[in-house]
Amino acid sequence: MQPYLVAHDLGTSGNKASLFTAGGTLVRSVTVPYAPRFFAGDRAEQNPDDWWRAVCEANHRLLEGEDKSRVAGVSFSGQMMGCVPVDRQGRALRPAIIWADRRSREQEKALRDRLSDDEFYRITGHRISASYSLEKWMWIRDREPDVFSQTYKMLQPKDYIIHRLTGAWVTDYSDASGTNCLDLEKRVWSHAILEAADMPENILPDLHASTDIAGTVPDFLSTTCGLPAGTPVVIGAGDGVCAAVGAGSVAENQAYACLGSSAWVAYTARKPAYDPQRRTYNWAHMVPGYVTPNGTMQAAGQSYAFLQRLLYSGEEEAYRLMDEAASASEIGAGGLLFLPYLLGERSPRWNPKARGAFVGLTMEHTKGDLVRAGLEGILMNLGVILSVFTGQAPLQGLRLIGGLANGALVPGMLADITGLPVYPLLDANEATGIGAAVAAGVGTGVLPGFEAVDRFLTVRDPLWPDPVRTARYARLRDAFEQCYRALVPVYDILETMSSHKGE
Numbered sequence: 001m002q003p004y005l006v007a008h009d010l011g012t013s014g015n016k017a018s019l020f021t022a023g024g025t026l027v028r029s030v031t032v033p034y035a036p037r038f039f040a041g042d043r044a045e046q047n048p049d050d051w052w053r054a055v056c057e058a059n060h061r062l063l064e065g066e067d068k069s070r071v072a073g074v075s076f077s078g079q080m081m082g083c084v085p086v087d088r089q090g091r092a093l094r095p096a097i098i099w100a101d102r103r104s105r106e107q108e109k110a111l112r113d114r115l116s117d118d119e120f121y122r123i124t125g126h127r128i129s130a131s132y133s134l135e136k137w138m139w140i141r142d143r144e145p146d147v148f149s150q151t152y153k154m155l156q157p158k159d160y161i162i163h164r165l166t167g168a169w170v171t172d173y174s175d176a177s178g179t180n181c182l183d184l185e186k187r188v189w190s191h192a193i194l195e196a197a198d199m200p201e202n203i204l205p206d207l208h209a210s211t212d213i214a215g216t217v218p219d220f221l222s223t224t225c226g227l228p229a230g231t232p233v234v235i236g237a238g239d240g241v242c243a244a245v246g247a248g249s250v251a252e253n254q255a256y257a258c259l260g261s262s263a264w265v266a267y268t269a270r271k272p273a274y275d276p277q278r279r280t281y282n283w284a285h286m287v288p289g290y291v292t293p294n295g296t297m298q299a300a301g302q303s304y305a306f307l308q309r310l311l312y313s314g315e316e317e318a319y320r321l322m323d324e325a326a327s328a329s330e331i332g333a334g335g336l337l338f339l340p341y342l343l344g345e346r347s348p349r350w351n352p353k354a355r356g357a358f359v360g361l362t363m364e365h366t367k368g369d370l371v372r373a374g375l376e377g378i379l380m381n382l383g384v385i386l387s388v389f390t391g392q393a394p395l396q397g398l399r400l401i402g403g404l405a406n407g408a409l410v411p412g413m414l415a416d417i418t419g420l421p422v423y424p425l426l427d428a429n430e431a432t433g434i435g436a437a438v439a440a441g442v443g444t445g446v447l448p449g450f451e452a453v454d455r456f457l458t459v460r461d462p463l464w465p466d467p468v469r470t471a472r473y474a475r476l477r478d479a480f481e482q483c484y485r486a487l488v489p490v491y492d493i494l495e496t497m498s499s500h501k502g503e
Helices: 048-063 105-114 117-124 133-143 145-150 157-166 191-197 219-225 239-246 301-311 318-328 367-389 410-418 431-444 450-456 467-499
Strands: 004-010 014-021 026-033 037-039 043-046 071-078 084-086 153-155 170-172 206-208 213-216 232-234 255-259 263-267 281-284 291-297 337-339 357-359 398-401 422-424
Touching (some): 004 157, 004 239, 004 431, 014 048, 014 431, 043 048, 048 157, 048 219, 071 431, 084 145, 084 157, 105 117, 105 191, 117 191, 133 145, 133 191, 157 170, 157 213, 157 232, 239 263, 239 281, 239 431, 239 450, 255 367, 291 367, 301 318, 301 367, 318 367, 337 467, 357 467, 367 410, 367 467, 410 422, 410 467, 431 450
Parallel strands (some): 004 071, 170 206, 255 398, 398 422
Antiparallel strands (some): 004 014, 014 026, 037 043, 084 153, 263 291, 281 291, 337 357
């Protein structure tokens, strides 16, 4: 009988737990939902106890009726760039501030006043931004001094769960690279950045490889958490990095695209890819010594879901109808463009003021044209990110994961827009869980190495770009770029109007 690997993916809206065999077979998965709280325009929080309850409930449901002695290890994928302040007993002192929160713009500015953007980017592989953990820690220090004075450690979501399971104060290099204070190439906390932020290093957890074992499940927790006593707890990685492993991007220059609620393009590299305009950034990879250069857009699947609510609300099989309607429209959607900036934008724009737009609407346009333009706008934006990487690495194709990857049109459209072959994965929605399972397997010695991820994957036949369609999309991408640039001053005006709401 093959050993079992338990993988948890602590997301924004729930925890998805998966049970795999060491041979790569998915036995079952369960999802336990919980809710984030969005408020005051730019704030996003969650209750860390919800994560713990979800992990425990998921373990019990996942292993019901199974031989628990076969569990070789458990590991985690987790939402990144969070902030969970805890006391010496590991109790959360306030709700977690999660990745989507941008309240710490004042702290971002203070950091920028003390370190140049270029110097910061060279140390961390990232921009200075309120999206990251360090600025959130600074906000707590400045605005909630009572909480900060009681804080023993600042943790990421998965590391909070690991502490509750093992008592260890640890994080891995990938999650650390999402804090904005890791020296990416040296793999140490950056003294220069912590000094500029006036943040003590002892508030940070110990740094480890993703495959290190943090500890084992103690006897007194086994019944509560649903895992056998003695189960090795492997640290795992941030969700973006687990997705890279789960997409099979574990060797140099292997690239993939993830089309989920947000979307990104990334690849595996030996050295960080430093863009002169800082349009992209770099995570520490789960594979030791490697990094994964990345460019992320804010609203991919969320833009498509917005169009579904707007155009197909209440329809059964709405997404099938959308695919059919978009298929009836042609490249360019009858001269219609969609800018997918419903939540502002990260790569390559780095413009929180950006807004979504349809450009070119006429009385003749149909719902199918709007859906087609929506998909084309999402994928062209990914193409703009990918173009940043083309001079950095010889990327030969894209593996494709995420919910939107299941659409009938998307893989072929992405191939035509990027000019690269696209390889959809049959397990497109399982990538983060697969990445966490591989961490558990490698960490416990059940798997021989990261190349064993191939056991877990089924790669579909590639979609090859059509030269004629690619040429048409090249013209469309030029118009797409010009539309964004023309609207930048309009976004500034709209931001001013938005800030006066209710006056």
